[in-house]
Amino acid sequence: xxxxxxxxxxxxxxxxxxxxxxxxxxxxxxxxxxxxxxxxxxxxxxxxxxxxxxxxxxxxxxxxxxxxxxxxxxxxxxxxxxxxxxxxxxxxxxxxxxxxxxxxxxxxxxxxxxxxxxxxxxxxxxxxxxxxxxxxxxxxxxxxxxxxxxxxxxxxxxxxxxxxxxxxxxxxxxxxxxxxxxxxxxxxxxxxxxxxxxxxxxxxxxxxxxxxxxxxxxxxxxxxxxxxxxxxxxxxxxxxxxxxxxxxxxxxxxxxxxxxxxxxxxxxxxxxxxxxxxxxxxxxxxxxxxxxxxxxxxxxxxxxxxxxxxxxxxxxxxxxxxxxxxxxxxxxxxxxxxxxxxxxxxxxxxxxxxxxxxxxxxxxxxxxxxxxxxxxxxxxxxxxxxxxxxxxxxxxxxxxxxxxxxxxxxxxxxxxxxxxxxxxxxxxxxxxxxxxxxxxxxxxxxxxxxxxxxxxxxxxxxxxxxx
Numbered sequence: 334x335x336x337x338x339x340x341x342x343x344x345x346x347x348x349x350x351x352x353x354x355x356x357x358x359x360x361x362x363x364x365x366x367x368x369x370x371x372x373x374x375x376x377x378x379x380x381x382x383x384x385x386x387x388x389x390x391x392x393x394x395x396x397x398x399x400x401x402x403x404x405x406x407x408x409x410x411x412x413x414x415x416x417x418x419x420x421x422x423x424x425x426x427x428x429x430x431x432x433x434x435x436x437x438x439x440x441x442x443x444x445x446x447x448x449x450x451x452x453x454x455x456x457x458x459x460x461x462x463x464x465x466x467x468x469x470x471x472x473x474x475x476x477x478x479x480x481x482x483x484x485x486x487x488x489x490x491x492x493x494x495x496x497x498x499x500x501x502x503x504x505x506x507x508x509x510x511x512x513x514x515x516x517x518x519x520x521x522x523x524x525x526x527x528x529x530x531x532x533x534x535x536x537x538x539x540x541x542x543x544x545x546x547x548x549x550x551x552x553x554x555x556x557x558x559x560x561x562x563x564x565x566x567x568x569x570x571x572x573x574x575x576x577x578x579x580x581x582x583x584x585x586x587x588x589x590x591x592x593x594x595x596x597x598x599x600x601x602x603x604x605x606x607x608x609x610x611x612x613x614x615x616x617x618x619x620x621x622x623x624x625x626x627x628x629x630x631x632x633x634x635x636x637x638x639x640x641x642x643x644x645x646x647x648x649x650x651x652x653x654x655x656x657x658x659x660x661x662x663x664x665x666x667x668x669x670x671x672x673x674x675x676x677x678x679x680x681x682x683x684x685x686x687x688x689x690x691x692x693x694x695x696x697x698x699x700x701x702x703x704x705x706x707x708x709x710x711x712x713x714x715x716x717x718x719x720x721x722x723x724x725x726x727x728x729x730x731x732x733x734x735x736x737x738x739x740x741x742x743x744x745x746x747x748x749x750x751x752x753x754x755x756x757x758x759x760x761x762x763x764x765x766x767x768x769x770x771x772x773x774x775x776x777x778x779x780x781x782x783x784x785x786x787x788x789x790x791x792x793x794x795x796x797x798x799x800x
Contacts, residue, residue: 345372346379353384361388362395370399374406377415378613389415393427401430409438410610416443421450429455434477434586437464472557473550475590476571476580482511483537485520490533496525508567511578512541519545519570519578547572550579554590559684561587598682601768602675627773634777638663641784648788652799654727655791658717658738659784665709666745666783667776670753673698674775677757678767691758695751702750706743714739730798741790745783752778 345364352361365373365388373392377385392400404412416424416439424447428436440448440461452462467473481499483492492510499507510528512521521541531540547570548557560569561584569587571580597607606623608615642649642659649656677694680686686694714735721731728734753775757767792800 346376349376349388350380350384353387358391362391365392366396366399370402371406373399373403377403377407378411378611386415397427398430401427404439405431405435408611408614409442411614412439413442417447419447421447422454424451425454428461432477433461433464433479434475436461437474441465467550470554471550472548472552472554472569472571472582473580475554475557475586476550476582477586478580480511480570480578480581481507481509482513482519482578485512485514485536485538485541487537488533489528489531489535489537489540492528492537493533496528506583508583509570509581510537511545511570511581512537513578517577519547519572519576521545522570545570548582549574555594557582558587558591558594594682598678598768601766602678602772631773631777634774635780637781638784641781645784645788648791648800652791652795654734654799655737655788657727658713658741659787661713661738662741662745662787663780663783665742666749666779666786668749669702669705669746670749670775670779671772673701673750673753674756674772677754681757681761681767688758688762691755694754694758698750698754699747702747703743705750706746709746710739710742713742728799730795733794733798737787737791737794740794741787744786744790745779748782748786749775749779752782 345368348364349361352358352364365376368376377389380388389400389404392403404415407415416427419427424443428440428451431439440452442448443451452465455461463478464474464476481496483495487495496507496510507525510523510525511519512523514520521538521543522545523537523541527540528537546560546564546566548560550571550573557569560566561582566584568581568583570578571582573579600607605627608620608623612620677686717727717735717738718732720726721728721735756775756778760769761767
């Protein structure tokens with residue numbers, strides 16, 4: 334199957350629209366059949382809603398397998414929308430062309446009545462239906478139950494023959510041969526390459542590795558991603574509570590998990606609730622609601638900044654020059670806190686750090702905060718002092734103002750760094766997502782406390798002069 338160049342890929346959606354408008358449906362089908370399923374999915378995403386369903390229906394009528402492969406590449410909600418208004422038997426037949434782990438998310442997002450009737454009509458019970466019974470975000474929810482496994486008494490020759498017979502039945506590529514005992518317990522694994530380099534009469538229990546990296550069906554999907562990344566695997570076997578082999582998670586599923594997790598973390602770092610669907614497929618009302626909640630929280634937090642400013646109203650009235658540096662002070666603290674929070678969130682997400690490492694991180698970030706604060710404080714001091722001496726700005730006590738700005742920057746940056754690094758640990762300890770301690774949240778916190786630090790330093794250094 335040809336894979337189009339990026340230039341051609343950009344032109345295909347417009348070409349599809351023009352051909353549909355001209356009634357050249359045969360040309361639309363011929364054009365789509367030359368594309369990779371992932372590219373067809375992108376085309377379906379990019380064409381207007383009124384053209385998406387007719388285009389998909391055309392492809393289903395001529396190449397059902399290719400159409401469903403493309404459907405599996407779409408977001409589940411969008412994929413489900415292309416199957417709505419069909420008979421349950423037809424939906425079942427279409428979904429049965431997909432691996433169970435691809436069919437289950439689509440089934441879940443169909444209207445309740447249609448989903449129930451389609452699940453009843455599907456002949457492959459225990460497949461997609463079993464996955465939907467698994468807990469959300471668990472390894473069992475994304476596994477493929479059609480896993481290739483053979484008894485440990487099988488010979489290498491028989492294993493190769495069984496693999497050849499199953500070539501047309503396996504919905505996904507087979508990466509490993511899993512070995513089970515008579516009760517279905519996972520006892521070993523061997524690569525396909527080893528099957529081909531040993532004599533055909535060799536029992537597979539002699540060439541298998543008994544120390545198998547595996548994951549329980551109730552464990553978190555992130556653990557599957559960690560295992561694949563740590564052990565350079567192409568697939569991970571999934572076992573139940575009795576160590577019986579119930580499925581496998583392949584690397585493409587792991588990539589989807591990592592992509593979904595990264596997307597949600599980035600959205601949370603931006604100060605909004607994670608979206609459940611792609612941006613373009615999220616309803617407008619849902620999008621506004623998820624963005625408004627955090628904006629309201631942050632807005633209320635920023636109100637405390639005004640309260641702090643009002644508390645120091647007399648100091649500001651006595652030394653108006655202090656107000657000139659408020660944005661400089663609080664933005665420096667917010668920036669340092671956001672940096673630290675981003676570093677910790679990522680380190681916790683990839684397993685570089687655990688909750689037990691908080692004290693080591695605290696020690697490191699205190700030193701980092703002092704170093705960074707000293708750098709910015711020196712720059713701030715030099716800027717105010719030079720401007721005061723050369724241009725006569727900031728009044729006769731410009732040197733004291735410069736010292737106030739310099740020492741305040743050290744304190745604010747130190748506080749921002751420490752609070753930004755510790756908040757992810759606190760959130761994780763409370764059972765919340767560390768990404769929730771996002772950059773805007775840290776910045777809002779440091780804005781208020783930064784003002785307190787700034788005016789406290791000013792009161793100490795400027796008492797008897799400007800104050």
